[in-house]
Amino acid sequence: MTNAILEVKNLTKRFGDFTAVNSISFSVGAGEVFGVVGPNGAGKTTTIKILTTLSPATSGTAVVAGNDVTRHPSGVRRVIGYVPQLLSADGSLSGYENLLVFAKLYGISAKDREKKIEDSLHLMGLADSADKLVRSYSGGMIRRLEIAQAVLHNPRVLFLDEPTVGLDPVARETVWRYVRTLADRGTTVVMTTHYMEEADEMCDRVAIMNHGKIAAIGSPADLKASIGKDGADLNRVFEYYIGNSIESEENGDTFKDVSRTRRTARRLG
Amino acid sequence: MEIRLKMSQEQGVLHAGLDSGIQHPSLFGWISDFINKTLVITELEVRKLRHDPTELLTRAAQPALWMLVFGEVFSRVRAIPTGNLSYIDFMAPGILAQSVLFVAIFYGIAIIWERDLGIVHKFLASPTPRAALILGKALSAGVRAISQAVIIYLLALVMNVRLSWDPFALLGILAAVVLGAALFSTFSLIVACIVKTRERFMGIGQILTMPLFFASNAIYPISIMPDWLKVIANINPLTYEVDALRRLMLAGGTSVHSLSTDFIALIVSTIILVTIGAKLYPTVAR
Numbered sequence: 047m048t049n050a051i052l053e054v055k056n057l058t059k060r061f062g063d064f065t066a067v068n069s070i071s072f073s074v075g076a077g078e079v080f081g082v083v084g085p086n087g088a089g090k091t092t093t094i095k096i097l098t099t100l101s102p103a104t105s106g107t108a109v110v111a112g113n114d115v116t117r118h119p120s121g122v123r124r125v126i127g128y129v130p131q132l133l134s135a136d137g138s139l140s141g142y143e144n145l146l147v148f149a150k151l152y153g154i155s156a157k158d159r160e161k162k163i164e165d166s167l168h169l170m171g172l173a174d175s176a177d178k179l180v181r182s183y184s185g186g187m188i189r190r191l192e193i194a195q196a197v198l199h200n201p202r203v204l205f206l207d208e209p210t211v212g213l214d215p216v217a218r219e220t221v222w223r224y225v226r227t228l229a230d231r232g233t234t235v236v237m238t239t240h241y242m243e244e245a246d247e248m249c250d251r252v253a254i255m256n257h258g259k260i261a262a263i264g265s266p267a268d269l270k271a272s273i274g275k276d277g278a279d280l281n282r283v284f285e286y287y288i289g290n291s292i293e294s295e296e297n298g299d300t301f302k303d304v305s306r307t308r309r310t311a312r313r314l315g
Numbered sequence: 316m317e318i319r320l321k322m323s324q325e326q327g328v329l330h331a332g333l334d335s336g337i338q339h340p341s342l343f344g345w346i347s348d349f350i351n352k353t354l355v356i357t358e359l360e361v362r363k364l365r366h367d368p369t370e371l372l373t374r375a376a377q378p379a380l381w382m383l384v385f386g387e388v389f390s391r392v393r394a395i396p397t398g399n400l401s402y403i404d405f406m407a408p409g410i411l412a413q414s415v416l417f418v419a420i421f422y423g424i425a426i427i428w429e430r431d432l433g434i435v436h437k438f439l440a441s442p443t444p445r446a447a448l449i450l451g452k453a454l455s456a457g458v459r460a461i462s463q464a465v466i467i468y469l470l471a472l473v474m475n476v477r478l479s480w481d482p483f484a485l486l487g488i489l490a491a492v493v494l495g496a497a498l499f500s501t502f503s504l505i506v507a508c509i510v511k512t513r514e515r516f517m518g519i520g521q522i523l524t525m526p527l528f529f530a531s532n533a534i535y536p537i538s539i540m541p542d543w544l545k546v547i548a549n550i551n552p553l554t555y556e557v558d559a560l561r562r563l564m565l566a567g568g569t570s571v572h573s574l575s576t577d578f579i580a581l582i583v584s585t586i587i588l589v590t591i592g593a594k595l596y597p598t599v600a601r
Contacts, residue, residue: 128437
């Protein structure tokens, strides 16, 4: 890909004997919405953590907008936005204050700050709730606030880790709509999800990940065509490549994953 | 400075957009960025405190009880040699140091909460120096400690402690209180980074607090300790905190070490701990 903004080559992460990410390679073009799908424990979050400089790779390279994650992590941090899987907005601050702190950390000048915060809140449909404590927000609002915060500094790549996990269907649709708005404005989005309909709805291209490897990669349409069944949805594609359904009991949920998802769901109410 | 900072950041983005993104910021630029970011983190914590200041008042109960109960009783016993100071005078700076210690020593649990919420991840993925994340939190513990100092001064007034109102001494108290809180809260953050769970952290916090407090000169002079304990008390940073406070807080207060020795001990310990903390903090998110 000639205008790739993210390039990953042979990226590997081991925790002791366990290989969480096993020599994966892919690239994402500028302006694309790229999805990484797979069951819990497939290595999606680990991949995101490496790309956002939170966790060092064991081997391989990843370059984000010209910055190598291993050699120039501070360069990477300047050009990315990141929304972690867990709900990370600070409940004891107002929505505005959450954004203010990050505007300052990203070095947005005092002159531009108020306008950027206002625009960002407006874009995510939160202008009316800016001065309320985030504690009183609904789950969908918190997610949108986090996205507003992550795009304040116009990042080159926005990373969303399971953006709608634990959200009810209505809130999920709203988050999708807002992420779409960002994508239409040209923001490159890299997101993980284990909801097939989310990948289908949102992503220009999808990588299906299982046991630390990429099993298949392509546009949702190409992936559906590749399994040679008429009218296949992405769930069927997933079953085809992974060997079982994403909703199956045996898809490798660890206790930790499950308890984390439940905790997130509980916080979202 | 603002303009300079902005320019260097824009260049950074430009660079990053082209090829390598290698940065060569000037030392001045780096330091001003570091200080700015540190203060943003402190501001964040202070804003949280402003939304919910009740914690500060509940925290005041403990030092009040020490002064009123322990202080009153031991004043009567006259068992502890405190030179020309009354026992309650001798003890007041010790209790101030104690409340600074207690405010700070459980501070690290916040990191475990924030790790579980994903807040740590978000900060670590932002272009904020790790040491600024640690020092910013440490200074906000200092802000909490100042509120404790105000309460202890009020108590001391009521109990007729002979306080010094020399403005330079008061500034010195402020510095010692903030520094002490920064030191012990960073220590606490380091412990949290190592143990990683709330349960273990609370256990270890309890274990650490008692020896830090009792193996110091807070409520009795080091001179009455057995030799082995003297060694521990002399490497305990709380001893230097108390020593400085005792000199600065009381009219006619004296210290064992010189004030510069006390402050250098506190500053050097803080710098060492912040450096260690900055190394360990990113491991929390992995």
